[in-house]
Amino acid sequence: MNLVSVNWLKNELSNPNLIILDASPLSNKANLTAEFLGEKIKGARIFDSEKVFVDTESNIPNMFPSEEKFTKECQQLGINKNSIIVVYDNLGIYLSPRVWWMFKTMGHTNVAVLDGGLSAYKNAGLPCASYKQEENLLKGNFEADFNIENIKDSNFVLENIASKKEVVIDARGNGRFTGKLPEPRVNMQSGHIPNAINLPFSNVLDNGKMKPKSQLKSIFNELDLANNNLVFSCGSGVTACIILLASDLVLDNKKSLYDGSWVEWGAGTKFPVEKES
Structure with a gap:
């Protein structure tokens, strides 16, 4: 399960173990433009790989965070060891594969990229919401296991x-x-x-x-x-x-x-x- 379709995700929306992560970037060097701004999939949790899930002590941008930091921040997002994670972004497929590889590297294999991202989901008529972090998330029990x-x-x-x-x-x-x-x-x-x-x-x-x-x-x-x-x-x-x-x-x-x-x-x-x- 590395790449899933909108139809697959639609059929899994009621799964209590499903967690959808929005990895939409604030900007990009490829000069891509998002079709939909200020929106996210309803219930999606914002995965900030530019300011949160990153090594802030490195002088090189976008470096992977430590195992400890990744664990802590994932738990804050309510991610559990048995979570089924689907990650997407608002540029089709752009930043979401990096988040996919981040989870793979941190030992969580049950993770996939949403093919077509937010545009494919919204154009299928599925529910979206304003772009803000979900509130009252229960702390998860995720534990990273870094594969060097x-x-x-x-x-x-x-x-x-x-x-x-x-x-x-x-x-x-x-x-x-x-x-x-x-x-x-x-x-x-x-x-x-x-x-x-x-x-x-x-x-x-x-x-x-x-x-x-x-x-x-x-x-x-x-x-x-x-x-x-x-x-x-x-x-x-x-x-x-x-x-x-x-x-x-x-x-x-x-x-x-x-x-x-x-x-x-x-x-x-x-x-x-x-x-x-």
Whole structure:
């Protein structure tokens, strides 16, 4: 259960173990525009991965929170060990896959992304409400169990350039990957991690929904990944999780996220950068 449809969610709305999380971002670097602002699925709890579920002590944006912090904040949202979690956002599929991977990494496997997000749900005529946090939530008993293999750091990625043990897949647009277009963040190099391959996140989506598995299989077959372990990267660890989710729907390869992504790698001259002429 990694990706669910609006119809699936509709049939589960009465399930007492179901928890719906709204992971809509306040802004995005992909210049996407939400169809519906100021609304959320009725009963959804707001999952703030930009200010709450994040390592606030890191100078790198969007880094995963600690196991302890994740546990505490999930309990505050009323999440339990037996919760069935469905996460969505208001951009179709954008930030929700990162939250999905966060839960997977923290040991909670019963979690899925809502295909098409808020737009698909609202356009199906299902009940929505104003965008605010649910009140009087009972404290949950969720306990995180961090799987360190799901996250890679810059040291691992640097060593992997020489060892080539794992394949790094970059979800940024081709212009940023090749270095022909500037990065949207200031004081950031353009280009890519040496030996990385490019799969823009938009390639696996169709109008805010994930492409069918048959098309996803063709996309990943073209990358000739064989049985290699895969490390996903992007600008700041968000859109990397979109292609990570897409790959998880059709590939058995072991997968991980380079959480620092380009916002760490492309800052300054500490790490090697490749560009294409």
